[in-house]
Amino acid sequence: MKKDNIKFFVVFLVIIGFSLWALDALYFNSTQKSKASGETMALSFNPSSVTTEVNKDFSVVVMAKPSVNAVLRGYKTRINFDKSKLVLKSITYKTGQVVQGLGQTTGNIAAINSAAFGQINLVGEITTETGLSLTSTTGIELATLVFTNVSAPGTILLISDSAFYTVNADKTLFDGWTTTQENLTINGGGVLPSVGVTSTITQGVTVTTGVTVTAGAGTTIPTATTVPVTGNTVLKMKLKYQGIAKKPAKNSLAVKVQVVGGAITTPITKTGTFTADDAGIWSGAIGFDTTASTAKYTVYVKGPKHLQKKICDIAPSETAAGMYRCGNGNITLTAGNNALDFSKILLLSGDIYGPDKNQDGLVNSIDISFIRNNLNKTDDPTLAVCDINLDGKCDTQDYSLVINALLVKTDEQ
Amino acid sequence: MNNKIYTYLLIAFLAIFVVSGAFMLFSNKNKDTKVSDEPISPAVIEETSTPKTEPTEGSIKLTLEKGSYVKGEKVSINLEADSGDKSVVGYDIVLSYDPMAFEFVSATSSLSDYKLYSYKKENHLTLTAVKNLSSASSPLKSKIATLVFNPIKLGEYNFTLESSINSEKTNMVTDKTEILSPELNGVMIKTN
Numbered sequence: 011m012k013k014d015n016i017k018f019f020v021v022f023l024v025i026i027g028f029s030l031w032a033l034d035a036l037y038f039n040s041t042q043k044s045k046a047s048g049e050t051m052a053l054s055f056n057p058s059s060v061t062t063e064v065n066k067d068f069s070v071v072v073m074a075k076p077s078v079n080a081v082l083r084g085y086k087t088r089i090n091f092d093k094s095k096l097v098l099k100s101i102t103y104k105t106g107q108v109v110q111g112l113g114q115t116t117g118n119i120a121a122i123n124s125a126a127f128g129q130i131n132l133v134g135e136i137t138t139e140t141g142l143s144l145t146s147t148t149g150i151e152l153a154t155l156v157f158t159n160v161s162a163p164g165t166i167l168l169i170s171d172s173a174f175y176t177v178n179a180d181k182t183l184f185d186g187w188t189t190t191q192e193n194l195t196i197n198g199g200g201v202l203p204s205v206g207v208t209s210t211i212t213q214g215v216t217v218t219t220g221v222t223v224t225a226g227a228g229t230t231i232p233t234a235t236t237v238p239v240t241g242n243t244v245l246k247m248k249l250k251y252q253g254i255a256k257k258p259a260k261n262s263l264a265v266k267v268q269v270v271g272g273a274i275t276t277p278i279t280k281t282g283t284f285t286a287d288d289a290g291i292w293s294g295a296i297g298f299d300t301t302a303s304t305a306k307y308t309v310y311v312k313g314p315k316h317l318q319k320k321i322c323d324i325a326p327s328e329t330a331a332g333m334y335r336c337g338n339g340n341i342t343l344t345a346g347n348n349a350l351d352f353s354k355i356l357l358l359s360g361d362i363y364g365p366d367k368n369q370d371g372l373v374n375s376i377d378i379s380f381i382r383n384n385l386n387k388t389d390d391p392t393l394a395v396c397d398i399n400l401d402g403k404c405d406t407q408d409y410s411l412v413i414n415a416l417l418v419k420t421d422e423q
Numbered sequence: 424m425n426n427k428i429y430t431y432l433l434i435a436f437l438a439i440f441v442v443s444g445a446f447m448l449f450s451n452k453n454k455d456t457k458v459s460d461e462p463i464s465p466a467v468i469e470e471t472s473t474p475k476t477e478p479t480e481g482s483i484k485l486t487l488e489k490g491s492y493v494k495g496e497k498v499s500i501n502l503e504a505d506s507g508d509k510s511v512v513g514y515d516i517v518l519s520y521d522p523m524a525f526e527f528v529s530a531t532s533s534l535s536d537y538k539l540y541s542y543k544k545e546n547h548l549t550l551t552a553v554k555n556l557s558s559a560s561s562p563l564k565s566k567i568a569t570l571v572f573n574p575i576k577l578g579e580y581n582f583t584l585e586s587s588i589n590s591e592k593t594n595m596v597t598d599k600t601e602i603l604s605p606e607l608n609g610v611m612i613k614t615n
Contacts (some may be wrong), residue, residue: 016430023437076527178543179528186545365602370560371590375513378553379596382512385556409556416540 042297050077051187052149053087053169055194062159062197067099069156070167070194072132074105074186075149080176081141084109084134085152086337087172087189091128096196096338098122098130104151105142106134109329122250130155135329141177164197171337239282240346241297245269248353249284249292251313252332253411257286258400264314267296271307271339291353298344308339309350310422315362315398317373329418332418359398360415371421373412381409481506481518481563481595482606485582492574493613497528500582500610502568509603510560513597514567516550517585524580525572533566538566549591560598573615583609 056071058207072089084106092099100116109114113133114122122130133155136142144150155167169191177182245267262285269278284294312318321377322336334355341350362378364370384392384404398411450540459530481504488499502516513524529550532539536558550568584607586593595603 016434020430020433020437024432178541184543186543240526362601365592365594374515374551374591375553375596376515376600376602378551379513379598379602382553382556383598383600406556407564413553419540419542 016153035378044215046263048253049080049187051075051172051174051189052077052192053172053189054192055167055169056151056191059195059199060197064159064162067156067158068196069154070154072102073149073153074144074174076144076176078146080144081151081176082106082176082331083136083141084135084146084174085174086112086131087152088170088337089130089132089155089172090168091130091157093123093128094167095159095163095165096128096167096193097158097160098128099156099158100154101132102154103132104153106136109133109135112273112327112334144176158195162197164195164199166196166199167194169193169268173335173337175414196287217308239295239297241299243300243343244295244297244347245285245309245343245350246295246347247282247293247309247311247350249294249311249313249357250353250355251292251316251357252359253399253407253413254286254290254292256290257288259401259402261285261295263292265292265294266312266318268310268312269298269307269343270310272300272305274307301344305343306339307341307343308336309352311340311357312354312369312421313357313359314369315395316357316359317361317415317418318371318423319352319357320422321350321352321355324349325351325354326355332356332358332414333359335422356420358415360412360418361421362395362398362412373415373419378412380407381412425453435546443516450535471590479606480603481509482608483514483567483584483593483595484606484608485518485584485610487610487612488569488576494574494577494615496574498525498572498614499611500570500572500612501533502567502589504567504595504605506561506597506603506605507561509562509595509601510598511554511563511595512560512598513551513553513601515552515591516568517547517588517591517593518550518582519547519585519588520572521580522546524574524576524578526545526575528571528573528574531569531571533568537567539568544588547585547588549588563595577614579611579613581611582610583607 019310032306048352052075054073054075056073060068060070062068062324072087074085074087082105086109098119101114101117102116103113112131114131122128127353134152136155142150172189172191173185174187174189178184178188183385238334249265251263262283264281265284266279269280278298280298282294282296284292286292309321310318319334320336321334322340323340324341326334326336328334334357360373361369361371362377364372364376370376381396384396385406387393387396390400392404396408398408401407479557483502483504486501486503487558488501504511504514522545527541527543530541530548530550532552534554536555537552538555539550539552542551548570552568564601584593586604587605593607595605597603
């Protein structure tokens with residue numbers, strides 16, 4: 011009888027203990043199962059592995075699957091491959107249309123296969139008004155890639171530099187997806203293809219930047235005083251600013267340019283003086299010293315009444331005004347003059363004012379209210395802040411330009 | 424003898440198991456993911472003034488439209504503003520919340536002459552509102568917007584108006600381009 015009691019007690023404890031553990035696991039530890047931050051887009055290949063013979067073709071599909079249902083507007087991702095083992099034969103977009111000038115297609119195969127590194131940039135956009143609905147259960151096929159295997163040893167395809175742009179329920183754009191990647195193994199896998207370039211660069215002589223003057227009610231306005239261009243590397247840039255379609259009467263802008271990349275640990279920031287031609291294309295230069303013969307850089311450009319733009323290409327273009335975006339810097343700079351034609355992308359205006367009466371990296375109600383409260387004023391201190399299109403007036407056109415910039419809102423980083 | 428030792432060891436092991444299970448249970452009760460057995464529980468509103476390092480003028484407050492939320496029901500949060508005598512032509516809001524627990528659905532201006540823009544960030548929401556050019560500036564003294572969230576986890580969670588996150592700030596801007604830093608609050612929402 012005593013033995014039976016012990017057995018009963020043991021069984022009772024087991025049931026109680028298991029019940030508590032199960033309750034805790036089911037209901038109270040859900041936060042541990044959650045993602046670190048935001049929604050996740052899982053990128054993978056279908057199939058996840060390939061076994062093939064030398065000189066045989068094989069195809070793989072690049073897949074994307076969101077953690078929650080979403081409406082897709084655009085995407086970009088990069089597929090890295092080992093050129094000594096694979097040759098790209100074709101690219102077929104399965105979702106959306108390629109973004110011309112950014113996304114690569116079968117027409118770019120010669121350039122892809124002859125580039126220093128095997129990289130395929132897939133950049134697509136959904137052109138329908140409603141976007142493309144993605145579900146967390148099925149995912150989508152982004153593109154089909156066909157390769158020829160030219161080497162017996164195994165290798166892999168690596169996904170990197172991905173971004174997804176979806177539309178929130180309130181029609182705002184969301185680009186905060188955290189991406190996860192599953193690589194593709196070919197014939198058992200191999201070493202990751204090399205995707206980087208190393209180089210060194212030293213910061214050049216500090217150049218005196220544009221001075222500020224006090225105007226009106228304590229407003230500090232950057233002036234476009236001529237800044238000497240020094241350094242063995244000169245960036246001669248062409249820019250196009252939103253709202254300025256011709257040469258303005260006050261034909262001078264102080265533009266802040268930041269260079270990042272190579273071995274630079276601290277971004278180099280210079281201010282250059284830019285002037286416009288009859289078509290409203292602004293030209294100017296900044297200089298710095300470099301010891302690197304070749305390296306990849308990113309350039310950030312910020313005008314005196316504008317949002318900062320991140321630019322990764324020597325001659326970028328865009329299909330929708332102001333919508334150029336990029337990931338890794340791809341601008342090669344060498345000693346001497348470097349021509350950078352940024353005039354095919356529009357630099358948005360809007361960051362004219364902040365709590366301390368200077369630019370604050372945002373377009374918000376302060377910028378918009380400043381224009382509203384100064385409409386039709388013509389005094390120089392007001393125009394220095396408010397006259398975005400440089401037509402000599404603070405008017406509703408300037409107001410509309412700032413409203414339009416709310417689509418982007420913040421400096422690109 | 425062996426059976427006896429075995430029995431004692433088994434009992435000791437199970438006792439540890441039970442105690443650790445109970446510990447986990449009670450430790451989670453102290454977190455904001457508490458789940459109640461009751462079908463509906465009232466939402467608890469806690470006025471938590473955000474510490475500010477600068478003088479405030481006016482206020483922007485969060486209020487809840489109703490006292491209880493059940494699973495699957497969307498949560499509506501009101502924004503109410505008071506700018507005193509100052510005529511306002513725009514405002515910015517920075518609202519922090521747990522995006523793992525609530526999905527932002529929409530932000531709607533309660534004032535017909537304001538245009539409202541919303542931006543969902545990683546751990547917070549920002550709003551920018553501007554008054555139509557054709558409307559005269561006036562003080563804010565009422566509900567200015569309604570925010571709708573979809574609960575994706577049950578429990579108790581804070582929604583807090585922040586004076587600033589990074590360079591983004593909560594403020595109101597007057598018709599003299601004067602920037603008001605209002606008094607702010609937060610609410611706790613409990614869903615079952």
